[in-house]
Amino acid sequence: MKATDVFSYALSAIKLRKLRAGLTTLGVIIGIAAIVALLSLGQGFQNSITQQFEKGFATDTLIVSPRSFGIGAAASNPLFVNDIQNLTQIENVTMAMPVILRPSYVNATGRTYLVQVTGVDFAEYGNTYNSTFVAGEGTIPYSDPPNNTVIIGARIHDPGQNGTILVDLDDNLEVTWTNYTVAGGIPVAQNKTYVGDVSAVLNEVGGFSFGGPSDLGIYVPLSQAEGFFGTDQCDLIIVQLTNSDNATITGVSDAIRSYYGGQVTVTSPSAVLDIISGIFSSVELFLGGIAGISLLVAGIGIMNIMIVSLMERTREIGILKALGMKSRTVLTIFLSEALIVGLLGGVIGIGLGWGLANIVARSGFLNMGRQVGGANQAGFGGGLTINPVLSPTLLAGALAFGLLVSVVFGLYPAWRASKLKPVEALRYE
Amino acid sequence: MTAVVEAINLKKTYMLGKVSVNALRGINLKVESGDFLAVLGPSGSGKSTLLNLIGALDKPTEGEMIIEGTDVSGLNDNQLADLRRRVGFVFQFFNLIPRFTAIQNVELSMSIAGMNKAERRKRAEDLLEVVGLKERMNHKPAELSGGEQQRVAIARALANDPRFLLMDEPTGNIDSKTANEVMGLIKKINDDKAVTIIMVTHDQRLAGQAKRTVQMFDGLIVQDVVN
Numbered sequence: 001m002k003a004t005d006v007f008s009y010a011l012s013a014i015k016l017r018k019l020r021a022g023l024t025t026l027g028v029i030i031g032i033a034a035i036v037a038l039l040s041l042g043q044g045f046q047n048s049i050t051q052q053f054e055k056g057f058a059t060d061t062l063i064v065s066p067r068s069f070g071i072g073a074a075a076s077n078p079l080f081v082n083d084i085q086n087l088t089q090i091e092n093v094t095m096a097m098p099v100i101l102r103p104s105y106v107n108a109t110g111r112t113y114l115v116q117v118t119g120v121d122f123a124e125y126g127n128t129y130n131s132t133f134v135a136g137e138g139t140i141p142y143s144d145p146p147n148n149t150v151i152i153g154a155r156i157h158d159p160g161q162n163g164t165i166l167v168d169l170d171d172n173l174e175v176t177w178t179n180y181t182v183a184g185g186i187p188v189a190q191n192k193t194y195v196g197d198v199s200a201v202l203n204e205v206g207g208f209s210f211g212g213p214s215d216l217g218i219y220v221p222l223s224q225a226e227g228f229f230g231t232d233q234c235d236l237i238i239v240q241l242t243n244s245d246n247a248t249i250t251g252v253s254d255a256i257r258s259y260y261g262g263q264v265t266v267t268s269p270s271a272v273l274d275i276i277s278g279i280f281s282s283v284e285l286f287l288g289g290i291a292g293i294s295l296l297v298a299g300i301g302i303m304n305i306m307i308v309s310l311m312e313r314t315r316e317i318g319i320l321k322a323l324g325m326k327s328r329t330v331l332t333i334f335l336s337e338a339l340i341v342g343l344l345g346g347v348i349g350i351g352l353g354w355g356l357a358n359i360v361a362r363s364g365f366l367n368m369g370r371q372v373g374g375a376n377q378a379g380f381g382g383g384l385t386i387n388p389v390l391s392p393t394l395l396a397g398a399l400a401f402g403l404l405v406s407v408v409f410g411l412y413p414a415w416r417a418s419k420l421k422p423v424e425a426l427r428y429e
Numbered sequence: 430m431t432a433v434v435e436a437i438n439l440k441k442t443y444m445l446g447k448v449s450v451n452a453l454r455g456i457n458l459k460v461e462s463g464d465f466l467a468v469l470g471p472s473g474s475g476k477s478t479l480l481n482l483i484g485a486l487d488k489p490t491e492g493e494m495i496i497e498g499t500d501v502s503g504l505n506d507n508q509l510a511d512l513r514r515r516v517g518f519v520f521q522f523f524n525l526i527p528r529f530t531a532i533q534n535v536e537l538s539m540s541i542a543g544m545n546k547a548e549r550r551k552r553a554e555d556l557l558e559v560v561g562l563k564e565r566m567n568h569k570p571a572e573l574s575g576g577e578q579q580r581v582a583i584a585r586a587l588a589n590d591p592r593f594l595l596m597d598e599p600t601g602n603i604d605s606k607t608a609n610e611v612m613g614l615i616k617k618i619n620d621d622k623a624v625t626i627i628m629v630t631h632d633q634r635l636a637g638q639a640k641r642t643v644q645m646f647d648g649l650i651v652q653d654v655v656n
Contacts, residue, residue, distance in 0.1 A: 005540045016528050319524045322486060323538040324514030324589075327506050422486045426524070 001329050010336035013313070021341065024298075024305045028345025029352060031295030032402045036353025038287040039398075040388040041360060046280040048386050050273065052205075058128050058212065059270040060244040064237040064256055067263050078263040079234050081226060090255045092242045097124040098234035100225040104177035106156070106218065108166050115156065117175060117218045119225020119234075122151075125213075128240055132213040138169045138200035145221045150175075150196030154204040155215035161204075171198045175218065179230055194228050196220065244270055295401065298345070299409035302338055306413035310334070317417055318425025331418035338410025339403060346402030350395060357388035433497060433593050433625050434460040434483050440491035441478050441648075452478040454648035455492070460593070465619045465626045467636035470645035476629040477597055479645070483627060484595045485512040497592060514542050517586030517624075521598035523578040525570040531581045532557060532566040538588045549588075556584040560614060576607030583614060593625035594618070600635060612638055 001009075014021045064087075066077045079098070087096040100119035105112045123142045126133045133140070137157075141149055150173050159166050167173055175194045180187045205215050213219075226232060239256065241248050253266040310317075317330055439456040442449050452475045460466055468476045481487045482494050485501055488509075494501040496512060504512065518524075525534045532553045539549035557563045560580040562573075570578050579599060586594055599615065600608035612635060619626050619640075628639060636642045637656060644652035 001541050001543060002545070005546075009540075012528060315524070316526060319526065320537075320541065321510065322484070322513060322518050322524070323541050323585075324510050324512075324516075325541045326510040329541070423481050426486070426520070 001325065006329065006332050007336055007340075010333050010340060013309075013333075014337055014340055017309075020305060020309075024301055025341050025345045025348070027298030027301040028295065028342055028402055028406060029349040031291065031298040031405075032346050032349025032398050033353035033356060034291035034294050035288060035401070036350050036390065036394065036398050037356040037360070037388075038291050039284060039394055040354060040357045040390045041386065042280070042284040042287055043389040043391065043394070044357070044361065044386045046277070046284070047389055049276065049280070053269075053273055053276065058240075059273075060241045061128060061269060062239040062241065062249065062253060062256065063267045063269065064239060064260075065235065065265050065267065067265050077233050077235070078260050079237055081222070081232050081234050083237065086259065087237065087239060087256065090252055090259075092248045092252055093239055094242055095124060095128075095240040097121050097128070097238050097240075098222065099125075099236040099238060100222065100229060100231065100233075101235040102177050102225075102229055104175050104218070106167070107174045107176070112176075113156075113166075115175075115216060115218050116214070117177065117220060117225070119220050119222045119229070121222045122219070125219075125238075128238060129212045132202070132205045134203050135200035136203040138198070140200045145199075146197070147221070147224055148194075148196045149199045149221060149224075151200045151202065151219040152198055153202050153213065153215040153217040156218060157201040167198060169198055169201055172196070173198055173218070177229070181230075192228060292401070295405050299405040302341060302406050303409040303413060306334065306338060306410055307416075309337075310413050310417050313417075314420060314425050314428040317420050318422050318428065321420070321422035322426060327418040330420075331414045334414030334417045335407060335410050338406045338414070342403040342406025343399075345406070346399045349402065350390075350398055353398070354388070354390055357390075361386045361388050431462050432459045432495075433462050433464075434458070434627070435495040436479075436482070436492065437495070438492040439479075439482065439489050439494055441475075441482060441487070442490045443478075452648055453482070453489075456648075456650055458643065458650060458653075460625060460627060462592075462625055463619075463623045465616070465640040466628065467639035467642045468627065468629045468645060469631065469633065469636045469642055471631060474645040475648040476645050478648075480595050480597055480627065480629050484516050484518055485509045514538075514589050515592055517589070517591035517594040519579070519582050519586050519594060519596040519599045521601040523570065523575075523582045523602070525578055525581055525585075527570050530567050530569055531562060531573065531577075531584075534570070534581055535585045535588055538585050542589050552588065553584070556587055557581070559587070559618075560584045574607070575603040576611060579603060579607075579611055580614065583611075583618070587618065587622075587624070591624065593627060596626065596628040598630055599628060600632070601630070608635070 064079065066079055081098045084096040084098055087093060097120065102117045104115055104117045106115050122140055122145055126140060126142050135151075136154065140151055152167055152173070155161075156167050157165060173196045175196060177192055179190045179192055181190060182188070202213055202215070205213050239252065241252060249268045249270070253268065256266050257264060320330060436456045436458040439453055439458075440451070441453040442451050444450070456479060468479065470476045478487075482489055482501070483496065485496065485504070488502055497515075499512070501509070501512070526537065529537065532550070535553040535556055536549045539552060544552075554563060554566065557566045560583055562577060562580050562584070565573065565577060570581070573581065596615070600611050603611065615626060615628070616638060618624055626639075630636055639656060641653070641655045643650055
């Protein structure tokens with residue numbers, strides 16, 4: 001029997017019971033759609049996050065931070081601004097820069113916003129984060145910045161990304177923070193205010209940063225930060241390495257840790273990126289596994305319905321064999337029926353899953369940290385756009401998996417059909 | 430005349446539940462090319478079992494079943510299937526595929542034999558014309574009378590130019606007037622096309638229309654007469 005005849009025979013059997021075939025196919029559609037939707041969203045999510053991290057990262061850096069954070073951290077913070085002289089002596093370190101961070105409030109258009117003020121050396125910071133510490137508007141005075149210079153992130157400038165400007169270039173920005181001084185063993189809080197002149201707005205960085213520039217950041221010269229936060233300590237030290245080799249990263253990390261007697265945490269952004277990628281891979285595998293289970297259920301549905309069909313068509317199989325059809329042709333016909341269901345379910349499922357992933361992505365359901373804030377304290381959102389990714393691997397994999405499941409579960413009924421004895425099959429009522 | 434079918438001491442035993450049934454207990458039979466043989470006998474005499482063995486639907490338990498010089502016992506599944514393509518079967522209950530039209534049913538046996546679409550379409554039309562059903566070729570079995578269905582089945586049986594036709598009570602399920610028409614058609618095929626016909630029946634009157642009658646009883650041939 002010719003392959004096309006086998007196929008059209010199988011198709012005619014499917015067409016005979018449209019509702020039944022439709023429902024069986026629906027099982028496959030749901031399974032495939034779930035796989036495609038979950039994995040394409042997962043891949044898109046991973047891509048967005050990785051991109052954001054890569055933007056806010058410099059892989060040839062290490063971030064040194066105190067081992068524990070807390071209020072009045074001064075007591076336990078071993079990081080001092082002038083540590084950098086010693087740190088730059090470590091082999092493979094080209095540069096070390098201190099970063100001072102303070103949560104502060106900015107007052108604008110009658111509301112108060114909680115932000116992070118970062119004190120850095122503009123020249124060194126700009127050198128390390130040369131793709132993100134870049135002025136979108138105005139100019140960054142890399143060397144010898146005037147004392148009251150303030151550089152703001154894109155989201156401070158335009159929080160909603162909709163043209164409603166909160167803080168503009170050349171505005172006088174009022175920053176309020178709290179200094180803690182220890183008097184007689186008791187920390188005393190003291191509010192201070194500083195008015196800066198916005199000299200640059202950074203280009204948009206994206207949702208995340210790790211040590212690097214952030215859209216929600218406010219940047220002031222390091223010397224200024226030391227002065228008005230009244231400190232010679234810093235919160236982070238960013239260490240620039242000669243290269244991003246694992247050996248270099250490990251060697252320098254160890255040297256820094258031993259310099260501080262184990263009182264610091266040394267973080268490698270590239271290691272963090274690896275960990276995050278690893279986590280995402282596991283999450284994807286988990287999601288894919290769940291979706292895969294639904295496809296297995298669909299496979300059992302195929303098997304079930306094919307066994308029913310086999311019983312109904314026993315006589316038909318007897319006729320086919322009496323007319324001289326070979327057992328393997330009977331097998332092929334039944335497998336083709338399963339294959340058609342799998343193919344149809346696969347194609348529709350991929351389309352449906354892809355559509356679903358896009359709808360979910362566009363609905364903003366998964367967008368993170370849209371708006372956080374209280375009554376008189378507004379927050380900034382760190383928007384993260386997810387574009388589902390339907391990679392050729394996913395496309396081919398989903399289709400292949402759908403076909404595989406239908407054929408594997410179709411195999412047993414098809415085999416039973418092919419093994420029917422013509423005389424007995426013809427006698428079957 | 431050469432023997433198309435030859436049975437030598439043919440025995441068939443099958444199990445009905447836990448009871449073994451000796452359906453054939455030693456059949457010796459020779460059918461020459463172009464013959465029209467009626468196998469007559471009451472229910473359970475083994476005539477259908479004999480027909481199944483001649484049609485290569487089943488293998489004998491003992492003895493030889495030689496079809497066109499080949500002993501069926503030594504054939505595997507695939508070879509049996511190939512052999513069946515050269516045999517035309519006509520069943521009591523027609524056994525047409527309900528979802529196919531008359532012409533599709535006739536085409537099916539040619540499609541199984543691997544004939545291409547255009548060729549088998551043409552041949553199916555010709556065959557339906559021979560059985561007088563050309564104008565009803567696009568009707569499904571459910572839309573045809575019993576006699577018409579049996580004529581479609583005969584057309585289907587003739588599709589692959591069989592060396593012989595095997596008929597199991599071909600008129601057993603149709604009224605006597607139509608039965609006569611169908612018998613006329615069968616005789617015409619035997620005369621015009623020189624196709625060997627082996628027909629199982631329990632109707633003495635129908636058997637009389639054949640060239641030769643074999644009487645079976647309890648799995649044995651008890652009488653063999655040329656009409």
